[in-house]
Amino acid sequence: MEQDKILILNLFEKLSQEIEEVLSLDILEVVQSIDELDNRAPLYILKPESLSLEENALFEDSRILSFQNIGQTQEFFNNQGDVIFNPDFAKSDIGKVILERFFTKSAVVQMESAYEQILQKSFSTKFSNPLTVGYYSDIVTKFAHSEKADVSGLRTFLSAGSSFFSFLAKEDLGWFPLDVDYGVTEDALVVQITAPVSKMYKDYILQSLQDKESSNAYVGLLNICSKQTHALDLHYLEKSNKLLFTGVWLKDESSLSKDFFPSVLINQLYTYEEHKELRKNNITSKIKLSQEEVEVTYENIPGSIVETFEEEGIEETRNLPNIKKLVQFIKKYRENEEDAPLDEDLNIRDIAKYLRKFPDQSVITQLEQNDRELILKCFKSETMAEEVEETINTVKGGLDKEEFLQTVLDNLTELEVDDVVTLSNSDEETEVQNIKSLEDEEDEVQNVKGLEDEEEFSKKVSGGEEEKDDFKTIIGSTEKKKEKDLFVKSLGGEEEEKGVLKFKNLNSQGAPKSKKNQQEEILNIKTEKTEQEDVELGNVREEMRARNKRKHDQEELILSGEWEEKKRKITEKLNANLEKMRNGEETSSIEEIEEELKQVFKEGLGSEELGEAVARGIADNSSDRLIAEKLDSVQRTKEKLEKERSLQAVAMRDEQILRMKKVLDTIKEENSSLKTKLYEESQTSENDNITSANSEETKEFKLLKGSVDLLKKEISIRDIAFDKLKESQSVALENKDKKIEQLEQRINTVLDSKSKDGDNDLAVEMKKVSNENRLLQSQIEVKDRTIDNMNRRIEMGKQDGNHKENVELERVKEQNRAALEAMQAFKVEKANLEVKLRAALREIKQKETEATILKDKDSKPSADHSMELKDKDKEIQTLKIENGKISDQTKAITIRCKQLEQKMKFLNAQVESANKGRGKMSSGGKSPSSGREAKLALKLKQLETSREKMSMDTQRLSSQLDSKKKEAVGLTTENNLLKNKMAELEQKLNKIERKAS
Amino acid sequence: MSKNQSENASFLLEDEEESVEFREPISIESKPLVLNIMEMHFSVGQIFWTMTSGKRINLFNSGDWIQKSYLNKFLKANKTLEIEPQINEHYCSLGLELFKSFVEAEEESDKAEIREGLIEWLAKGYWNAEEEVGMLDLAFVCAQTFYSFSEEEEDLLFESSTELFKRSSVIGSMLVCLGVVVGYLDTNLLRDLYHISFLFDCSLDEVTLSTNLISALENERNNGSEWEEALSESEKETFLNHSKNSASRASSLFSKRISNPGLVHFIEVHHEKINGKGFPLGLREGEISDIEGLIIFVNNRLPFRDLNFERGDASSLFKNLMERGAQLETVLTKRLKKIITNEFENRDSDHAKYLEISGV
Structure with a gap:
């Protein structure tokens, strides 16, 4: 439990009672002296400004709070200071809550829960954009005024605060809308602004908190805010990226001592540098850290005022140690260079130029473009160079010590006297000097020979190497065992030298053949090259040789003869150290090992300077090699990860494709099973319709069905389309039928009206219609029969595969014919009805004339009129009955028609599917079946169009019928009128007759 | 002299008259609705x-x-x-007029007044069920007011996820309406919120929105934790990263549509829960702002599938969503519940200005 507590180091002798109260919270543990810390790092340190804190690793990450006035606020905040708190403020409830909230890091966005216990009233408003802040500020201010809070600074606070956020928004560091919560407690007004922000550093706050005149409008905004409130509290919620910005105004201003100013709390905000440190301390793996290491560039974005941080990562490559070396080399070189351009003016070409001067060109060839750029960056920015250094150090710190020592030992065994000499001379300065003087001379040569720049450099290198070879013969040493990159600081051009040495080495040690062969090849090429250059560069090399010889001669004397003995001693010592380390006795760091190494060499060689140089050379080389390896492995891991990721993506896609395929398959299966079901059902219904004679054939057909089903699966998709077509056909037919029915109904009504004035002629016509109906019926029967025949033929055709196409074609033709016939029959029927209508009209006209005659006769008595009327009524009734019969018949006909059509549709479908199936089966002869399909489709289309035409005809006829009906209605009304008049006239007649009598 | 005086006096008088100018209250009435496809x-x-x-x-x-x-x-x-x-034409027409004047209003005080009208309009149908209203009415009115995706953007969004496109139109509408209720009155902000609703899952359908991912979305919505069952490893990763990826995709492909680029960050929270069990950040109630709370709430309340809309299918929608539903306590902050309920139920003149949050 103890560890969960927040540790606070209090260095104030006396704190106010209210603050003590806050500090007595269960979650806090307060200690009064450094000794009491027991080596635990305190999270917070409460400290008076006058007391300076001793350097202590425990305090590195601690935050400092002051309960006294601070003179240099900026300095305080910049150095881990987070809180300046007026002790008087803690007397208020709100002050206590704010202080508690700081210690317990428990800020929440919702103000009503943050100050739950003490808040009396609270409201929320939104600053949706910077343009309308004024309106909402007024709302808050009016509220504050109504609550008798001090509003003098409130509006300024809100406007400066929102300006601060506007600036952040301008730099994409934050954005609107802001949630503004405000409320009152018993003794204070609180306003809390919640602003969404991106990564937030304390630097942004401090820049704006500065109390100085600046042309930068951002500077000072928060300072204004802090001056307008009694306490300003800033709290960053890192996870959800929000900045809580709270201002507090005490109602009783006099309770605060006037000389204390201001109260500012900065919660959970760290400067960029602190943040980096924190990150370092939190991350265990050093390698991981180096990957995350970032570089800061302070930059004022054009048109902006906020100083922002741009994170820029160093991509560490295995070349990092080389880069460091090259940077050092170039620096030294530039120090000796005349008219050297300024660091800031360097460009990538300059870097390339310097790199060409580097003795070991094999290092240069390994560089990539990124590395060159990094070198350039190191010159442009000091921090970048430091960053590189730091990365290397971090990696170095993470090296395995055993491995390190082992490498040192390996290097040592490979070390020869001349190497020692070279090492002791490998002061970069002299090296550069050498190159420079050499260069000067070469320039002359170049003038004479007109050589190119690049060639010039390679010559220089080979020259150095040659010189070494000569040196070797002088000392008379036998063999050299040098690895690649070993002692890169030595003057020799390693590339060739290494090759030569390796060659020897391999010969003596008997390395695997394949490798040897390879290297031999390389060597041959290189020696050739060297020889060529030898010829060209004779005089330059001579000069170099002479120069180096002088130096080496002196040291060679010191070392020769004793070297082997000394080396043996040193090796023994180191071996002993290594043994210790393996046993876990030694736990020193790399630096300590290096130091120890120096000591050993100093003792072993008897010369302090020489010992240190050699030790440094060996250690540097070993660590560089290991670092390179380590970085290389990091790089490889990264590449591997990337590769895995891309593989994963591919796998994901494959998976998705497979899944889609499965889904498709199931859909297909479902389709085909549905098809079969449908087919079976239709088959049974068909069997009901078709005469029993077909039943045997049907059985046979069922046997074949299996094979047909197989075909159907293949054409299921087309079938669906066909089903849709069928559907649309059926709908069209239904519509047509409805229309026919309507027509009939209309005719009936017309006939009804007519029959009132019915006549013998009409009855005759009715009979005619019924006859026609009978005729139609017989026609339908014929059609029935033909359809039955067709059915039979289909069955036959299905059994006899060879004749299927013909049968289907014929059947379709038949169907079309039948359909056309049916349509024609309908047309005839309609024509008849029209005729009837016309007759009815004629009848009406007749009636009219009769009526006029009656009018004329109006004065004459006519006793037989009533008799006539009675007769007519009788006739009408009989006509009505007959009409009813006829309509029944027509209904029956239409039903029959419908049945036929359905049958036709079904047959169509069957033909189509069978045809398609067969088309698939005989896929060898594609064109004929597809041709047939096309024909069928054409036929179907024709059928469709004829149907459409027919429906159009029906529409036309119905509209005609409508008009006729209207006419008929008009006439009937007229007729009625006339009848009435007739009745009146009759009455008058009767009266007249009575009077006459 | 006396002439001058009289002139001065009349001048002063004129000035006074001007200052007493009376501003008529905004009245908005529905007009006959003309539906142009x-x-x-x-x-x-x-x-x-x-x-x-x-x-x-x-x-x-x-x-x-x-x-x-x-x-x-x-x-x-x-x-x-x-x-x-299938819409209530009179209701929609009034809504359209209200939103139209809201968008056109320049003064914040006018907006606040129209907001009152809008809340009343919403309350009638989507809170009190005094009017027969459906999802279609809401989606129609808001789309006509705020929708402005270009054809290319539409294709980009629609190609892969028809179902979610339809759903998004309702989510966006709910978000905008509740946004107005909660007090966000900036037209651009509301328009951005509307468009952002279409982009919540835009990284999921970058290739094609598989049924697996849709059902995962639905499972996550329903019970929060069992969404992973149907997914492959790679899909799980896609799913877990989709909030972040959608945000970056939105800012790269739809930047023209969104006037406030910062708002794109809100996409990242659309699968958060207020109990810390959402993803990717696992935020808690205390870390969620109102606007984020609204996004979390509305995105969680509608199922992820092809929705069938009918006339009058959403009467008291907001009330129902606020009061019941699976996992409601994990997506609705107490504060939003309080503000919204208060706005709909206690209609008095002060609400335009004061959103009471005390006593939550």
Whole structure:
């Protein structure tokens, strides 16, 4: 439990009672002296400004709070200071809550829960954009005024605060809308602004908190805010990226001592540098850290005022140690260079130029473009160079010590006297000097020979190497065992030298053949090259040789003869150290090992300077090699990860494709099973319709069905389309039928009206219609029969595969014919009805004339009129009955028609599917079946169009019928009128007759 | 002298008259609704094409996004299209007028006044069920007011996820309406919020939105934790990263549509829960702002599937969503519940200015 507590180091002798109260919270543990810390790092340190804190690793990450006035606020905040708190403020409830909230890091966005216990009233408003802040500020201010809070600074606070956020928004560091919560407690007004922000550093706050005149409008905004409130509290919620910005105004201003100013709390905000440190301390793996290491560039974005941080990562490559070396080399070189351009003016070409001067060109060839750029960056920015250094150090710190020592030992065994000499001379300065003087001379040569720049450099290198070879013969040493990159600081051009040495080495040690062969090849090429250059560069090399010889001669004397003995001693010592380390006795760091190494060499060689140089050379080389390896492995891991990721993506896609395929398959299966079901059902219904004679054939057909089903699966998709077509056909037919029915109904009504004035002629016509109906019926029967025949033929055709196409074609033709016939029959029927209508009209006209005659006769008595009327009524009734019969018949006909059509549709479908199936089966002869399909489709289309035409005809006829009906209605009304008049006239007649009598 | 004095006096008088100028309250009334299919973004009912044979072909269902290029094919061929509106036309018309004047209002005080009208309008249908209203009404009114995706953007969004496109139109509408209720009155902000709703899952359908991912979305919505079952490892990763990826995709592809680029960050929270069990950040109630709270709430309340809209299917929608539903306590902050309920239920003149949060 103890560890969960927040540790606070209090260095104030006396704190106010209210603050003590806050500090007595269960979650806090307060200690009064450094000794009491027991080596635990305190999270917070409460400290008076006058007391300076001793350097202590425990305090590195601690935050400092002051309960006294601070003179240099900026300095305080910049150095881990987070809180300046007026002790008087803690007397208020709100002050206590704010202080508690700081210690317990428990800020929440919702103000009503943050100050739950003490808040009396609270409201929320939104600053949706910077343009309308004024309106909402007024709302808050009016509220504050109504609550008798001090509003003098409130509006300024809100406007400066929102300006601060506007600036952040301008730099994409934050954005609107802001949630503004405000409320009152018993003794204070609180306003809390919640602003969404991106990564937030304390630097942004401090820049704006500065109390100085600046042309930068951002500077000072928060300072204004802090001056307008009694306490300003800033709290960053890192996870959800929000900045809580709270201002507090005490109602009783006099309770605060006037000389204390201001109260500012900065919660959970760290400067960029602190943040980096924190990150370092939190991350265990050093390698991981180096990957995350970032570089800061302070930059004022054009048109902006906020100083922002741009994170820029160093991509560490295995070349990092080389880069460091090259940077050092170039620096030294530039120090000796005349008219050297300024660091800031360097460009990538300059870097390339310097790199060409580097003795070991094999290092240069390994560089990539990124590395060159990094070198350039190191010159442009000091921090970048430091960053590189730091990365290397971090990696170095993470090296395995055993491995390190082992490498040192390996290097040592490979070390020869001349190497020692070279090492002791490998002061970069002299090296550069050498190159420079050499260069000067070469320039002359170049003038004479007109050589190119690049060639010039390679010559220089080979020259150095040659010189070494000569040196070797002088000392008379036998063999050299040098690895690649070993002692890169030595003057020799390693590339060739290494090759030569390796060659020897391999010969003596008997390395695997394949490798040897390879290297031999390389060597041959290189020696050739060297020889060529030898010829060209004779005089330059001579000069170099002479120069180096002088130096080496002196040291060679010191070392020769004793070297082997000394080396043996040193090796023994180191071996002993290594043994210790393996046993876990030694736990020193790399630096300590290096130091120890120096000591050993100093003792072993008897010369302090020489010992240190050699030790440094060996250690540097070993660590560089290991670092390179380590970085290389990091790089490889990264590449591997990337590769895995891309593989994963591919796998994901494959998976998705497979899944889609499965889904498709199931859909297909479902389709085909549905098809079969449908087919079976239709088959049974068909069997009901078709005469029993077909039943045997049907059985046979069922046997074949299996094979047909197989075909159907293949054409299921087309079938669906066909089903849709069928559907649309059926709908069209239904519509047509409805229309026919309507027509009939209309005719009936017309006939009804007519029959009132019915006549013998009409009855005759009715009979005619019924006859026609009978005729139609017989026609339908014929059609029935033909359809039955067709059915039979289909069955036959299905059994006899060879004749299927013909049968289907014929059947379709038949169907079309039948359909056309049916349509024609309908047309005839309609024509008849029209005729009837016309007759009815004629009848009406007749009636009219009769009526006029009656009018004329109006004065004459006519006793037989009533008799006539009675007769007519009788006739009408009989006509009505007959009409009813006829309509029944027509209904029956239409039903029959419908049945036929359905049958036709079904047959169509069957033909189509069978045809398609067969088309698939005989896929060898594609064109004929597809041709047939096309024909069928054409036929179907024709059928469709004829149907459409027919429906159009029906529409036309119905509209005609409508008009006729209207006419008929008009006439009937007229007729009625006339009848009435007739009745009146009759009455008058009767009266007249009575009077006459 | 005396002339001058009299002149001065009249001048002063004029000035006084001017200052007493009386501002009439804004009155908004519904106008007869004219439905033009070409101007509609989401269908307010089934749209048919009636063939000469009398057969009706259904082109769009209620609430479907109306693809203009498809529609144009019919119109160019002189086909007559019919629509059977499933909306409450009077209600929609009033809503449209309210939003129109809201968008046009320049003064914040006018906006606050219109907001009152809007809340009243919403309360009638979506809180108190005094009017028969459906999802279609809300989606229609908000789409007509805020929708402004370009054709390319539509294609980008629609190609892969038809179902979510339709859903998003409702989510966006709910977000905008509740945004107004909670007090966000900036038109651009509301328009951005509307468009952002379409982009919540835009990284999921970058290739194609698989049924697996849709069902994972639905499972996550329903019970929060069992979404992973149906997913492969790679899909799990896609799913877990989709909030972040959608945000970055939105800012790269749809930056033209969003006036406040910062708002894109809100996409990242659309699968958070207020109990810390959401993803990717696992935020808690205390870390969620109101706008984020709204996003979390509305995105969680509608199922991830092809929704069927009918006339009058959303009466008291907001009330129901606020008061019941699976996992409600994990998506609705106490504060939002309080503010919204208060706004809908206690209608008095002060609400335009004061959103009470005390006593939550």
